Amino acid sequence: MRQLLARVTGARPEEIRAVLWSFAYFFCLLAGYLLGSIPAGYLAGRWLQGVDIRSLGSGSTGATNVLRQFGKGPALVVFLVDVLKGTAAVVLAKAVLQPLGLPLDGGAAVASDSWVVAAGLAALAGHIWPVWLGWRGGKAVATA
DSSP: OHHHHHHHHOOOHHHHHHHHHHHHHHHHHHHHHHHHTOOHHHHHHHHHHSOOGGGSTTSOOSHHHHHHHHOHHHHHHHHHHHHHHHHHHHHHHHHHHGGGOOOOTTOHHHHHHHHHHHHHHHHHHHHHSOGGGTTOOOOOTTTO
């Protein structure tokens, strides 16, 4: 793939590698944010009673507010989805970045681990400030 891109674009392999790495970084951060921004608590409120959970109780979309408003079953589901959002962001970033062997200061393993952590933090940001809900989400306790 790199050789084909080099032939088509006339770019040096190092330039193509840098572009691919940049794309991988951006993809992992964006995917982490979007995974984190899935509003499980909000969706539970809409599906169960047709209400916006943010207008009830603490105003949060998290599992604790769902527990107080709708009970243990829905809260457990929301909690598990919230945990899986953060886990999925980290696993995805690890799967994408580690095979690339990113050559940054500190070696490839340290570099990719830093970006994996950044993807996890992006998931936290997505949970706290989801674009879908006007930047008002949960506290990201379960996602962390």
